[in-house]
Amino acid sequence: MAHRGKFIVFEGIDGAGKRTQLELLVGALDERGVKYEQISFPRYGSFFGNLVASFLNGELGTLESVDPRLSALLYAGDRFEAKPVIEAVLSTGKSLVADRYVASNLAHQGARAPREKREEFLIWVKKLEYEIYGLPVEDIVIYLRVPAHAAHKQVGTKAARDYTTRARDIQESNLRHLQDAAEVYDSLAQAPNWLTVECYDEKLAAMRAPDAIHREILTTIDSRVLASKTAR
Numbered sequence: 001m002a003h004r005g006k007f008i009v010f011e012g013i014d015g016a017g018k019r020t021q022l023e024l025l026v027g028a029l030d031e032r033g034v035k036y037e038q039i040s041f042p043r044y045g046s047f048f049g050n051l052v053a054s055f056l057n058g059e060l061g062t063l064e065s066v067d068p069r070l071s072a073l074l075y076a077g078d079r080f081e082a083k084p085v086i087e088a089v090l091s092t093g094k095s096l097v098a099d100r101y102v103a104s105n106l107a108h109q110g111a112r113a114p115r116e117k118r119e120e121f122l123i124w125v126k127k128l129e130y131e132i133y134g135l136p137v138e139d140i141v142i143y144l145r146v147p148a149h150a151a152h153k154q155v156g157t158k159a160a161r162d163y164t165t166r167a168r169d170i171q172e173s174n175l176r177h178l179q180d181a182a183e184v185y186d187s188l189a190q191a192p193n194w195l196t197v198e199c200y201d202e203k204l205a206a207m208r209a210p211d212a213i214h215r216e217i218l219t220t221i222d223s224r225v226l227a228s229k230t231a232r
Helices: 018-032 047-056 068-091 102-110 115-132 148-155 175-188 210-225
Strands: 007-011 036-040 095-099 140-145 194-198
Touching (some): 018 036, 018 095, 018 140, 018 210, 047 068, 068 115, 102 115, 148 175, 194 210
Parallel strands (some): 007 095, 007 140, 140 194
16 A cells, blocks of 8 residues: 655745745656646635635625635635545655645635634634545645745736736735735744745845755755655
C-alpha cells in the first residue's frame, strides 16, 4: 500500500506571488522525478466556486455587508467538492501542491470578523473544514509574507482573470482588508507546519527576486518534506 503523499500549500495575501512560486516548485519537482499533482483554490468552475466568484464580483453585496460566515461556507464548500480529488492523489503516494487552501479562508474571512470575535471565528472555520468536512491537513504551508501595500501594488499588475472583469475584486481592492488578512496570516504562521518566507526587501523597498525566494523554499522542501520520498 502506497504511503500518503505530501501535501504542500502556498499561502499569502493577494499579490504575494503564490502562482509564480508554485510554478517554480513544480518545475523543481519535475527535475527531481517526484510524482505530483497540483490544484488551485477557489475552483471557479465548481458549484461553490461559481458562488465565490459572485461574492468576489460584489454580486452578493459589498465586502462589509456579506456575513463572513456565509462567504467562509462558500470557500469551504468548494474544497469539500474537491475532497475526493485531494484524497485520491495523496492516497497514491503522489505529492499535491496547492495554490491556497484552508488558511486562505481563515485569513481572508477571519479578517472580516469583528476583532473581539476573531479567535472564535477561526476556531469555527477550522472545525468546519478539518472536522465537519474532514479535509486533509497540510504537511507544510509555505507562507509568502508581503506587506499589504506592496501586495496591493502587485495585484494591479495582474493579467485578466476568468472569474472577474474587474482590475481588482472586492477583497483585492480593499487595502484595509489586505492589512487585516496579513495580520491573521502572521498569527497562523506560528504553527509548526508553516514556513514563513519574507518576499519583500524593506531596505530596497522592493519585492525580492522570485529565484531567490524559490531557492529558500526548495531548501526547506528538500529537508522537511521530500527527504524520505522515493523518486520516480
